[in-house]
Amino acid sequence: MMSDLNGKVAFVTGAASGIGLGMTRAFVNAGMRVMMADIEQQALAAAARGLRDAGAAVETVVCDVSDRAAVFAAAAATLEAFGKVHVVCNNAGVTSGGLVEECTEGDWHWVIGVNFLGVLHGCQAFLPHIRRQQEGGHIVNTSSMAGLLGGMPAWGPYNSTKFAVVGLTEVLRQEGRAGGFGASVLCPGGVNTSIFEAPRNRPERFGPQDSIVADSVSSEDLKKGLDPDIVGRLVLEAIQANRLYIFTDPRFRSMVERRHEKVLADFEWAAQSAALVDSGAPGSSRPS
Numbered sequence: 591m592m593s594d595l596n597g598k599v600a601f602v603t604g605a606a607s608g609i610g611l612g613m614t615r616a617f618v619n620a621g622m623r624v625m626m627a628d629i630e631q632q633a634l635a636a637a638a639r640g641l642r643d644a645g646a647a648v649e650t651v652v653c654d655v656s657d658r659a660a661v662f663a664a665a666a667a668t669l670e671a672f673g674k675v676h677v678v679c680n681n682a683g684v685t686s687g688g689l690v691e692e693c694t695e696g697d698w699h700w701v702i703g704v705n706f707l708g709v710l711h712g713c714q715a716f717l718p719h720i721r722r723q724q725e726g727g728h729i730v731n732t733s734s735m736a737g738l739l740g741g742m743p744a745w746g747p748y749n750s751t752k753f754a755v756v757g758l759t760e761v762l763r764q765e766g767r768a769g770g771f772g773a774s775v776l777c778p779g780g781v782n783t784s785i786f787e788a789p790r791n792r793p794e795r796f797g798p799q800d801s802i803v804a805d806s807v808s809s810e811d812l813k814k815g816l817d818p819d820i821v822g823r824l825v826l827e828a829i830q831a832n833r834l835y836i837f838t839d840p841r842f843r844s845m846v847e848r849r850h851e852k853v854l855a856d857f858e859w860a861a862q863s864a865a866l867v868d869s870g871a872p873g874s875s876r877p878s
């Protein structure tokens with residue numbers, strides 16, 4: 591467990607803005623050194639300048655997390671700058687709107703590339719170092735409440751990738767038991783950030799953005815969301831407590847309960863279905 595973080599090294603993606611910047615602030619306040627990574631060079635430099643002026647030990651690396659080689663280069667830069675790495679926050683994320691069949695191949699590949707492969711690249715680039723150091727470590731992967739609650743119309747790529755991040759992190763949590771590292775999945779509710787301006791950072795290779803982010807949640811809703819600095823503090827606390835799920839909005843609990851009730855109801859239905867009952871399948875039983 592990483593209870594004492596003073597002097598430890600963190601790597602944070604999406605660190606130029608929003609939740610990534612909030613985490614960076616919380617880490618430096620706890621005495622950590624931070625490698626800030628982001629695709630947006632100017633915003634990254636400005637954010638780092640502000641922190642350095644206040645005495646923080648931060649470095650920057652421009653990095654598109656959907657580019658595997660760039661993430662491995664960022665890991666090398668982190669080791670070169672600080673000699674070690676302990677906490678890795680795979681946080682950069684984007685969203686693109688449109689019905690499942692309307693989203694272009696580029697839309698899907700962009701969101702999968704950043705939200706899921708970006709997280710995977712970070713794990714693969716940094717975990718060998720964490721294992722080798724034998725000083726403990728912690729991975730924080732940013733998902734969303736959309737990683738536990740499905741069914742958001744026009745949010746197919748986002749919803750799907752956020753579920754994948756939860757799945758990946760649950761695997762890492764088990765692998766970390768023997769590997770000497772912890773893993774958490776951050777599942778925020780509304781946080782006041784620039785996520786709705788995500789297309790600003792869409793690399794050209796994914797083609798133009800046609801569809802707009804729509805429905806379920808509006809940018810007005812997000813403005814009423816939590817301050818990202820609070821999320822940063824919460825993440826720090828959760829790393830120290832080695833929690834698996836990091837929730838920012840306890841009001842979502844009842845929605846998760848309703849989802850699980852639906853899962854259980856369909857188990858009951860399946861157990862009494864003619865196909866399973868007639869064939870004597872294990873676990874099935876005729877309705878009484």
Ligand SMILES: NC(=O)c1ccc[n+]([C@@H]2O[C@H](COP(=O)([O-])OP(=O)(O)OC[C@H]3O[C@@H](n4cnc5c(N)ncnc54)[C@H](O)[C@@H]3O)[C@@H](O)[C@H]2O)c1
Nearest residue numbers: 604607608609629654655682683734778780781783784785
């Ligand atoms: N804001 C919310 O309400 C909310 C809710 C749930 C989950 N999240 C998740 O939080 C994470 C952070 O988003 P945010 O809300 O702080 O938004 P944000 O737009 O303020 O910050 C995202 C950062 O990621 C960077 N980024 C985008 N594409 C990148 C790429 N390919 N490589 C590297 N960096 C890239 C952006 O430049 C930006 O600095 C995302 O994974 C998002 O899905 C946010």
